[in-house]
């Protein structure tokens with residue numbers, strides 16, 4: 047069992063496990079019963095996942111079994127040529143980048159890389175990028191612009207890395223610069239929040255013409271724990287903060303911050319990573335095809351991107367607080 | 370992001386006469402008149418105390434030349450946010466009332482030694498100078514004004530980061546302001562960023578460090594992540610000068626550290642290279 051909220055499914059899962067064992071021992075009656083129970087489990091699981099609280103969604107979004115950027119690059123793409131380095135001082139493994147192809151569609155792929163093995167997770171600081179990562183992203187986005195390729199970014203980070211070297215090399219400047227570069231990029235950008243969209247570290251590669259979110263991803267200005275410890279003075283109030291911050295895909299769609307939701311397989315992406323990857327693949331192909339055919343080009347594309355972000359949090363006197 | 374720097378409160382002093390100001394950095398007792406005359410810079414230790422947006426504007430622009438705009442932009446409460454201390458809307462409304470500014474930033478145009486500029490000045494007292502939708506709107510409006518009237522844009526930052534009470538929409542103001550700066554850049558107009566204490570979190574990761582020229586006051590705290598968060602993450606003590614203006618100068622992120630009393634003259638000097 048992955049989560050506490052899945053407890054109601056446990057009796058059914060135990061039953062299925064028992065029947066599987068029975069079936070393996072050669073009991074012919076077991077197989078027939080299994081099909082029905084599996085269907086029932088799928089139904090109950092779907093209904094459970096449809097009712098997740100925001101805090102439960104955070105747990106799902108952080109599940110280590112969700113596909114990582116590298117898995118998307120390798121399993122989703124027919125070709126992926128990884129490109130390394132920021133041309134200043136380092137290659138940050140926390141941001142993966144390279145030239146990618148799905149079918150006939152070629153694009154530049156960027157993504158926060160959280161890692162799958164313990165070793166890899168430590169090496170890429172669990173997907174928390176250093177300034178070098180954002181500078182690598184800038185460099186590769188400019189390359190995409192020059193080569194006439196669209197950019198796809200996969201967003202999955204708890205936030206930019208809070209470290210001594212990160213600060214010494216200008217974490218703030220690097221993220222800010224990345225926003226400036228993306229704002230002026232004359233090639234379409236598609237951003238997909240695949241797991242955790244953690245504050246500035248996420249936004250640093252997410253200033254897209256179109257921004258999508260996976261069904262159980264979250265996207266927030268601050269972690270619920272961080273918010274709870276500041277505004278509630280108690281980190282344990284994270285569930286309350288998660289609800290108050292409005293961080294689920296549905297909330298963000300309603301707030302106009304994301305343009306669409308990419309469905310996840312039954313029981314969420316970690317339950318069936320291959321299926322999740324296939325769904326993201328489809329979303330990329332559909333959206334890029336539409337963007338390449340219909341989005342304006344050059345300065346008009348930049349202008350439209352400006353308008354999109356200018357519209358977020360536009361002042362409405364009717365909604366102002368009463369002073 | 371979104372964390373707030375604790376203000377260094379002056380320590381409680383036993384019944385001091387009103388004549389004195391106690392320096393929050395060195396606890397020196399300074400005559401109030403002397404303190405004000407020194408622009409709230411401690412004559413003993415050089416500590417630059419925080420200024421309100423209006424004090425800052427008075428310091429930077431020629432007397433009587435400032436024309437404020439964007440005052441119709443007030444805080445909004447798009448999430449109907451409420452925390453342990455109650456509804457955000459009430460807190461924001463109280464800040465407006467108490468401080469007499471419509472948001473955490475004051476924007477307008479004014480003259481700097483005769484050169485007309487557009488100026489945006491953050492006020493740390495307004496909910497920690499946090500970047501909200503209203504604040505982002507006002508800054509974007511100011512940048513557009515600079516483009517429309519062919520003027521230099523001067524930003525004075527003082528902020529603990531994004532305002533978490535407005536959630537993801539606050540975060541998006543980083544994108545909005547940077548997209549506006551991108552247009553300013555395209556228009557070829559100067560952007561001078563003045564970093565004052567503190568400039569941290571989401572503000573440091575959007576417009577604050579993107580100036581054509583970045584100036585900072587001495588001792589200003591400038592950084593992305595909070596000291597405590599970093600110390601907990603890397604499990605080591607950070608150097609005392611970590612994230613100071615001096616540290617940022619050494620690491621290549623600010624062009625110059627300018628004492629408060631020289632700031633206007635330096636600004637005028639820079640503007641003369643492009644706007645005269």
Ligand SMILES: [Zn+2]
Pocket residue numbers: 392393394395396397411412413414415416
């Ligand atoms: Zn002092």
